Amino acid sequence: MNIQTPVNEVRELHFDRFSSSDSLAKAAEQARKRNYQDFLIVDVDSHHYESESYAEVFKYIESPVLRRSFMESASRGGRSSMLGGSVGYQDISGRITRHWLRKHEKVEGTSHRDIVTTKRWMDAMGVDYACLFPTPMLFLGTHPQVEIEVALSRAYNRWLCEQILAEEPRIVSMLYLPFNDPEATYQMVKDFGDKKGVVGFMVTAPRYKPVHDNAYMKTYALLEEIGKPISFHAAYNWNDQSLTLLNRFISVHALGFMWFNMVHMTNWVVNGIPERFPKLKVMWIESGLTWAYSLMQRLDHSYLMRTSDCPSLKRKPSEYMREMYFSSQPMEMPEDPSILEATFKMINAETQLVWSSDYPHWDFDLPGVIYDLPFLNEQSKRNILGGNAAKLFGLDPTPVKNIPGASPK
Amino acid sequence: MTEIFVVKAAEFGEGDRRIVRTGEKEIGVFHHEGAYYAYANQCVHSGGPACEGVMIHKVLDVIGADRTYQGQVFSDEMHFVCPWHGYEYELKTGVCAGDRSLRLKKYEVVRRGDDIFVIA
Numbered sequence: 001m002n003i004q005t006p007v008n009e010v011r012e013l014h015f016d017r018f019s020s021s022d023s024l025a026k027a028a029e030q031a032r033k034r035n036y037q038d039f040l041i042v043d044v045d046s047h048h049y050e051s052e053s054y055a056e057v058f059k060y061i062e063s064p065v066l067r068r069s070f071m072e073s074a075s076r077g078g079r080s081s082m083l084g085g086s087v088g089y090q091d092i093s094g095r096i097t098r099h100w101l102r103k104h105e106k107v108e109g110t111s112h113r114d115i116v117t118t119k120r121w122m123d124a125m126g127v128d129y130a131c132l133f134p135t136p137m138l139f140l141g142t143h144p145q146v147e148i149e150v151a152l153s154r155a156y157n158r159w160l161c162e163q164i165l166a167e168e169p170r171i172v173s174m175l176y177l178p179f180n181d182p183e184a185t186y187q188m189v190k191d192f193g194d195k196k197g198v199v200g201f202m203v204t205a206p207r208y209k210p211v212h213d214n215a216y217m218k219t220y221a222l223l224e225e226i227g228k229p230i231s232f233h234a235a236y237n238w239n240d241q242s243l244t245l246l247n248r249f250i251s252v253h254a255l256g257f258m259w260f261n262m263v264h265m266t267n268w269v270v271n272g273i274p275e276r277f278p279k280l281k282v283m284w285i286e287s288g289l290t291w292a293y294s295l296m297q298r299l300d301h302s303y304l305m306r307t308s309d310c311p312s313l314k315r316k317p318s319e320y321m322r323e324m325y326f327s328s329q330p331m332e333m334p335e336d337p338s339i340l341e342a343t344f345k346m347i348n349a350e351t352q353l354v355w356s357s358d359y360p361h362w363d364f365d366l367p368g369v370i371y372d373l374p375f376l377n378e379q380s381k382r383n384i385l386g387g388n389a390a391k392l393f394g395l396d397p398t399p400v401k402n403i404p405g406a407s408p409k
Numbered sequence: 410m411t412e413i414f415v416v417k418a419a420e421f422g423e424g425d426r427r428i429v430r431t432g433e434k435e436i437g438v439f440h441h442e443g444a445y446y447a448y449a450n451q452c453v454h455s456g457g458p459a460c461e462g463v464m465i466h467k468v469l470d471v472i473g474a475d476r477t478y479q480g481q482v483f484s485d486e487m488h489f490v491c492p493w494h495g496y497e498y499e500l501k502t503g504v505c506a507g508d509r510s511l512r513l514k515k516y517e518v519v520r521r522g523d524d525i526f527v528i529a
Contacts, residue, residue, distance in 0.1 A: 009430040010415055013461055023492070026456050097462055097492040363494060366455055 018101035020117050020360075021404060024124035027366055031403045034371050036126030040386035040397045041367055043122070043130040045233070045285050045327050045356035048114045050134040050156060056163065060155035066147070082148065086139040087238050089249055096362045115168045121359055122170065126367055128386065128401045131393075132164070132173050133202065135361075138235040141179060141207030150178040157192055165197030170400060172393060174200035174231050174283075179207060182215035189219055193226050199393035200229040200283070205260035206237040212271035220277045229281035229325070229392060234261045257330075258291040265295060265321065272312025274320040281392060283325035286358060288332050293343045296321050322348045325392060327356040328384070329365040341375045350380050354389045412519065412526040421525055428460065429527055436516050437461065438527055441487060441500055445518035447527045448503045453511045457493030460513075464489045467497075467506065 021028075031037070050057060054074050061067035073082040091099035107116045114132075122130050134156060140149050153176040164171055175192050177185045192198055201223065203211075211232075223230050236243065236256025243259070246252045261284050268274070268282070284292070296318035303310065303317055313320075326347055334340055347353060358364045370376070370384050390397045413436075415427050421440050428450055429436045435450035437460020452459035466483035473479045487500040497506040498513055505511035517528045 008432065011428050011430075013426050013428065023458075026451070026458055030456060092490075092495045095463055095465065095490040095492070095495045095497075368455065 015097070015101065016104060018098065018104040020098075020102075020105060020120035021124055023098055023101075024121055025404075028124045028126075028404045028406075030366060030368055031124070031126035032406050034126075034368070036367060036371075037399060037401065037403050037406045039382045040129075040390055040395075040399050041125075041127050041355070041401070042386040042389035042393070042395060043125075043127045043357045043359075044283070044354045044389050045133060045329060046118070046122075046127075046130045046359050047133050047135045047361055048118060049136070050160075051136045053114065053159070053163075057152075057156050057159045060158045061151050062154060063151060066151045070152070083136070083140075083143070083152070085136065086236075088236070088252070090253075090362045092362060098360055099362070102360070112163055112167065114164060115171065118171055119168070123402050123404060125357060125359070126401055126403050127357070128399050129170050129172055129389075129393075129395055130357075131199065131389075132160075132171050133233060134176065137176060138204050138233060139206065139237070140176075141204045142237050142239070146178075146180045150181050150184040153178040154184075154188065157188065161192065161195045161198065165195065169197070172197045172199045172395075174198075174202040174229065177201050177203050177219075177230075179203045179216075180209055182209075182213065182219065185216065186219045186222065189222050189226070193222075193228060198228070199395075200231060200281075202231045202233050202285070203264075205232050205234045205264060206240070206256070207260070210267050211264045212267045212273060217276070220273065220280055224277045224280040227279075227281075229283050231283035231285050231325075232261055232264050234258070234284075234286040236260075258287045261287040262291055262295055265292075266299065269299065269313070269317045269320050270310045272310065274323070275312050275314060281325065283327065283354070283392075285327040285356065286329060287326075288330050289326060289328065289340075289343050289347065289353075290332050292321060292326055293346045296346060318346075322346075322352065325352050325354055325388070327354055328370065329356040329358045330363045331365055331369045333369070337374055340373070344375075350383055351388060353384045354392070355385045410528055412528055415518075415525045415527055418520060418523050418525055424464070426460065428458075429529075431529055434529060435460075436527055436529060437489075438518060438525070439464075439489070439500060445520070445525065446500055446503075447516035447518045448498070448513040449516075451513070452491040452493065452496050453505060453513065454491065454494055454496045457491045457496075459491040459496065459498060460489060462490040462492035464500070465497075467499075 058070040061070050070082050107113045143149050157175045175198055177188055179185055234257040236252050238252050243252050243256055299317035355370050367385050371381050415438050425440045427438045436447050437450040439446040450458050450460040467486040467488050469482050469484045471479040488497040490497050503513040503515045519526050
């Protein structure tokens with residue numbers, strides 16, 4: 001037996017410092033081994049913590065009265081907040097260390113902190129473009145005051161467009177729609193549809209306005225006209241009457257992130273929205289894939305017996321669903337890959353599935369969840385990891401990432 | 410097989426850890442309650458740094474004699490947690506808490522005088 005001293009490298013662990021690049025060093029290793037530098041990867045669902053920039057965002061609140069309320073509320077911290085919060089220990093009670101370590105991340109230079117840290121994880125994973133979404137605002141659709149949702153979303157969107165999207169071409173977004181106010185929703189698309197980096201618009205799914213309400217038709221028409229997708233981003237509402245029966249976060253997460261999108265999808269299809277807006281592109285985000293596989297079969301089965309319930313439909317529900325886009329994360333990984341393969345076939349993954357990381361949230365996915373699948377050929381992998389999203393968002397397919405340690409292309 | 414020097418025992422206190430890199434291989438070395446453990450620093454889930462997260466005791470549901478739920482407690486069994494997604498591993502065996510058919514590759518740790526080595 002050889003005794004080797006000194007060793008190649010020995011390092012200590014530190015729980016008082018953090019670097020996105022270092023924490024994802026193993027992701028960069030995977031990216032190099034799989035040659036991600038050779039092709040485009042687009043992440044259609046990633047996040048930042050906009051609450052860390054509230055001091056900047058609140059300055060964009062248009063109403064002086066509400067602006068003062070927001071600013072004053074922020075100065076009191078968590079007490080008597082204008083926004084409240086959502087119950088949910090997503091970091092598994094501190095086991096996901098980046099959630100509490102990230103405050104230690106050092107950022108130098110003049111670029112916004114969110115741009116610097118976002119590009120660090122993008123490069124480590126091999127991502128060229130990331131569609132950035134907020135985090136606490138995913139729950140804003142359940143705020144009791146509609147005017148608060150409108151005021152904050154307009155302020156956030158203006159801040160995001162001016163401070164982030166205008167400054168960094170690799171970061172894009174589908175902007176938050178204040179869906180509880182249909183008129184403000186329409187106005188948001190009118191006002192922001194042509195801003196740099198705006199590749200679509202997003203509805204946070206936990207809310208109690210039906211998507212087939214006539215009040216939304218002019219917004220759908222406008223989105224169809226400008227050619228930008230509408231997306232529904234899943235989340236949960238533990239106060240939803242059914243979900244209050246659940247006593248653990250694993251339960252509310254597993255069901256809640258599917259539940260609202262299942263409701264919206266069902267209303268969307270049964271009420272014939274795809275027939276009314278045949279060119280409107282629709283994406284369903286962060287519900288995984290099994291819900292779509294299930295709902296397609298469920299709706300088709302009932303439809304053949306109850307066509308009179310949905311006379312606008314000219315085809316089976318699954319045929320409309322198969323023309324929509326689905327983000328991949330959190331991608332369920334059955335032990336038998338043939339089950340996943342069947343799901344891919346069901347949703348026409350080759351053209352309709354778009355990879356997403358959901359980073360930095362607790363259940364993020366790496367590109368490997370697609371790239372390592374045994375039943376996909378190289379072209380299918382590249383379509384799902386970036387090609388499909390590039391076409392949908394109108395992005396240049398030339399890779400622009402800089403994977404640490406990778407040879408320049 | 411090579412013995413790789415990790416650290417002087419005097420510098421490796423109770424609860425300490427070191428990550429050893431040799432070639433492309435990374436090994437997490439733990440010192441817990443007077444014993445040393447070493448595992449591949451590569452999570453069975455998505456390849457994350459399994460040995461670099463928090464250490465925390467296994468959580469148990471307390472079920473009474475009448476089969477009613479009586480709350481939760483920490484057991485004596487220590488786990489370490491992959492910081493990427495929360496996969497938990499038993500410190501003494503490297504077995505994955507959620508699927509006992511999965512485990513991290515285990516390495517032997519030896520002490521020679523004041524020096525701690527891992528055999529890789």
